[in-house]
Amino acid sequence: MASDEVKLIGAWASPFAMRPRIALNLKSVPYEFLQETFGSKSELLLKSNPVHKKIPVLLHADKPVCESNIIVEYIDETWSSSGPSILPSHPYDRAIARFWAAYIDEKWFDSLRSILKAEGEEEKKAVLARVEEGNAILEKAFKDCSKGKSFFNGDQIGYLDIAFGCFLGWLRVTELAAGHKLVDDVKTPSLSKWAERFCNDPAVKPVMPDTAKLAEFAQKIFAKPPQA
Numbered sequence: 001m002a003s004d005e006v007k008l009i010g011a012w013a014s015p016f017a018m019r020p021r022i023a024l025n026l027k028s029v030p031y032e033f034l035q036e037t038f039g040s041k042s043e044l045l046l047k048s049n050p051v052h053k054k055i056p057v058l059l060h061a062d063k064p065v066c067e068s069n070i071i072v073e074y075i076d077e078t079w080s081s082s083g084p085s086i087l088p089s090h091p092y093d094r095a096i097a098r099f100w101a102a103y104i105d106e107k108w109f110d111s112l113r114s115i116l117k118a119e120g121e122e123e124k125k126a127v128l129a130r131v132e133e134g135n136a137i138l139e140k141a142f143k144d145c146s147k148g149k150s151f152f153n154g155d156q157i158g159y160l161d162i163a164f165g166c167f168l169g170w171l172r173v174t175e176l177a178a179g180h181k182l183v184d185d186v187k188t189p190s191l192s193k194w195a196e197r198f199c200n201d202p203a204v205k206p207v208m209p210d211t212a213k214l215a216e217f218a219q220k221i222f223a224k225p226p227q228a
């Protein structure tokens with residue numbers, strides 16, 4: 001009989017792996033964290049996520065669930081009676097949260113990671129402007145969704161907070177590398193306060209990587225030749 005155990009294949013520095021880690025913390029679900037080594041893929045990962053071969057993968061009773069936002073939804077539905085609800089309760093709010101989560105992964109994060117790879121001042125400037133444009137859009141989305149509350153969907157951390165907040169460590173590292181603040185009290189006052197609240201939440205604090213440690217890791221991985 002398969003055990004009911006929960007395991008998560010991930011890595012400490014992975015923003016995508018941070019999503020299910022926060023969700024499991026919110027639901028107080030104990031799990032074993034199986035960390036992949038950067039640059040190689042374990043047999044278990046290849047077997048569990050043969051399509052994308054990416055982390056994170058949640059193993060629940062030995063059954064794999066892939067894709068970070070899908071895992072977060074699975075955690076919310078599976079442990080529905082423990083901890084706060086992660087997805088908004090109204091279908092419209094759920095649709096909006098999923099819309100912004102897709103925007104963050106497909107557009108915003110794409111620009112953010114281009115900063116670290118940008119070559120020359122002109123390219124760097126253009127990418128920084130693209131991220132700031134995205135931040136302004138997300139500042140407005142935060143105001144519209146939170147309606148004056150602390151988080152995107154109210155008083156507690158939810159789906160969209162996790163989807164966006166998981167990138168805050170990498171955002172800080174990018175700011176350091178670029179010598180340019182991207183989220184601050186002047187440009188994005190609401191997001192700036194939200195980021196502080198998010199990072200201090202007890203479900204987030206233990207899994208948010210230390211900026212200096214992450215910056216050191218970033219230097220190592222970006223020093224390697226770019227991969228196709």
Ligand SMILES: N[C@@H](CCC(=O)N[C@@H](CS)C(=O)NCC(=O)O)C(=O)O
Binds near residue numbers: 015016054055066
């Ligand atoms: N859409 C995926 C993205 C996951 C992802 O990009 N994971 C990275 C680590 S942060 C990875 O496994 N990269 C290895 C690779 O691309 O081969 C998700 O949301 O889970």
